[in-house]
Amino acid sequence: MTPILALAWEALHGSSDLWPHLFAFVLPTALTQTLTLLLGVGILVILIGTGSAWLVTAYDFPGRSTLEWALLLPLAVPTYIIAYAYLDILHPIGVVQGAIRAVLGYSSPREFRLPDIRSMTGCIVLLGFVLYPYVYITTRAMFLTQAANLIEAARTLGTTRSRIFWRVALPLARPAIAVGVSLALMEALNDIGASEFLGVKTLTVSVYTTWITRSDLPGAAQIALAMLFLVIALIVIERWARRRQRYSLTAQRNRSFTPRKLGGFAGWMAFCSGFVPVFIGFVAPAAYLAIEAWKRFHMAGLSRQLVSEASNTIIMSAVATAIVLVFGIAVAYAMRLRPGRFSGVAYRLSTVGYAAPGTVIAIGILIPVAALDQFIDRNAMSWFGFSTGLLLIGSGAALIYAYTVRFLAISAGAAEAGFSRIPISFDQAARSLGQDATGTFRNVHLPLSKTALAAAGLLVFVDCMKELPATLLLRPLNFETLATHLYGEAARGTYEEASIAALAIVLIGTLPVIVLAGVGRQKA
Template identity: 45%
Template structure:
């Protein structure tokens, strides 16, 4: 065990795995009183609402994502080239922001209902209008911004199906419609389910939307138990329950994918020709595909812009600049740490192909599935304990008190972000590293390069692209992250996401528009990056 790679992986991996382990070890400290109370009152709500929210969002994202992916992958219509990347735009809108925006538009005092009342002379109670602040409303909001996960994966899966499969179906006297149900859909199923599982994990993790809509779920329950009832262990136990649901989902998803590698047999194949239809039908297809784009991005973004324009003289001030500075510097530091860890882990995996290195890396990368609320609890508990110890020792030995060295500082936030987003940066860096074949290293060495020169002349130039996209992805994810930031931020330290949440909670929706818009605009950057890769891929295939 004197291998430096093993130690340099094991230590940080253990640190990153700690929060989840802490959350689960809380189960060994039973809290019978509070659980009796929870069982008698809200626990059933937490379980049912969380499951309904995740399932409903999964179904919504599945329907929107799969249908748009099928239309884009099969039909030629006007504007298809643009719509196929525009369908990714809702990824830039965090769920809580779309929820605030639609609430502002559809509430009793919102423009739509006001217009209806003045048009028809109705008054309060005269008419029925769907209540946006409901479980159904939350499901719609989440589906609208999470369907791109399904869309992206399903679109690739459909395009990768060989044209001869459709022809084979037809010579076996199947109509194209039956081919969709009997061949195309079953073949794309693993990809579609992976996208759906991602959307469901996000739904389980959501805090901002359900808190604002007043729906009792696990995430709001964890907040309530921690801050409202002051029982941190019981909060951690709730967090462990929520994590178990998510991990179960993860296992189901892995299981559904068990045969995926056999579905691509590396047969030479031709992507199917796009079907041509009449002009009227093309227009219909265009409108169908634009619908999720408008609902999930264009309308909320337009509302945010109009709010922000209406009051930017008041809101665009010194305080806003401070918010931007806080958010950006925090996100940049977190991105830097996350990518450095990813590089370390990716190289260790490449150089040491054994379980001692592979397993901890894989465990550490599970953090992306764990809701931010859970990670925050898992970071807070041990750090608060550690701070208490340090404080005590310092008082005994030096006669001074140190206060909250770790749990009250940015350190706690950075640790939580590293746990949550390691998988994002690791995925990107590993994909880049995979392209550098070991034979390239050998070639460079045989041409007279030292290992350091190989790194400089071969790896750095080839990896820089993936490192950059890893930085960008983590940066944006940190910027959007709400619940962990809310729990762990140092006293009086505000970010764009937290300020948006606070203003919206105070029903100052118009004032929250400026920070929200800032988040959406920056979040567009990785979406554009993604859209470009979609474009390149489709150019190669069409």
């Protein structure tokens, strides 16, 4: 809670003259573009995620088993990389537009060119094709658990097969869709690279430019506070929309309904329609990155700078992952040892950072950490006669703190889910054999929960590695990671220089996708 409270303190105690300026010139444009982006991305991820989930659940066609896990692959591509890749792929003098002009008989971009991808529409489309797996995962899981007797009852009441989706499956899947859309919108709101590259001035971009370009921390804090209110509003609206909905299951064992067999032309059309989002969201950018990375490696090899940046990325992500896992286990185990209202509230407060964008967390952390740095420096100078400088910020401790706040919810949720599967009788048996709470955790809970904790650690590591806003704002001087290197090269327009870093991020990002795909096949 410290970053959130510090942010509110800085925003409320900043210059009062800033608020009229923000309301008059900054917030209207930034808020309008942010809401437009969120609305467009929300509609697109619902259409793609829900449609693809129903396709691979309700129909059986050639390539369906491959498509089930391939639809998860865009999760491996961070939003700023998809923008970076398509800015070069769809460049007016690039391969794609050049091939289209050759087919149509045009010779130059002046005669024919596609609409500029640097626009609100381009940003919505690209983010939608990267973030739809959030809806696909939750909605497909809901479709898989829907009972066949509900479908059969609807058919006996005269509902046609084509209307089953609209009358039965979709209403029952609304909670899952709402959860997936909420996650996708949080990611869209957290984005800074794609929005800036594509010319969309969101609240996140405004926070970054106000802080870095104008050196106005109070103004950035006030915009960040507005972002925090927007996040809270999104959560409240999602809960309000489902306030009167109730769902129940029968006590009988439900049968999953049998998918409809599609063969011939219909089957291949179903596969092609499901492969389109995979191609746009993963195959095309990954292939481009692989080609450009090979060209760069063949021409200049692997630079020492890139090796250093990869090392920085791995070390910071690994340290943050270890800390996040320890804190997540502590929070979840406290709930098991002392279940009650206090532990439940503490658990929710400890995971609130996951809902806040990285820029909001970064500013909230900078304020108390910078004050602590100054306190340490003054006392070191007074007591020992030397200056410590920016000890916490300069060492990267502030960045580790930001990663911990952002991703603690992942480890805490995984640990809590793992512990909940262990019967309380196991604890009682361990206590009767002389084990205390620590011994029970070490000998019973930890071994039985190691799979869930390992998966959480992998997710946290990859998320830390991909995190751009907080890394940009809190990294020490002359400290680069793969993500910040990519951002810098893309901002300068030298896309080919960052292709190896981008490909490395995508390849490592496929690891949790492989884990999710394995879990999905087990459930299916």
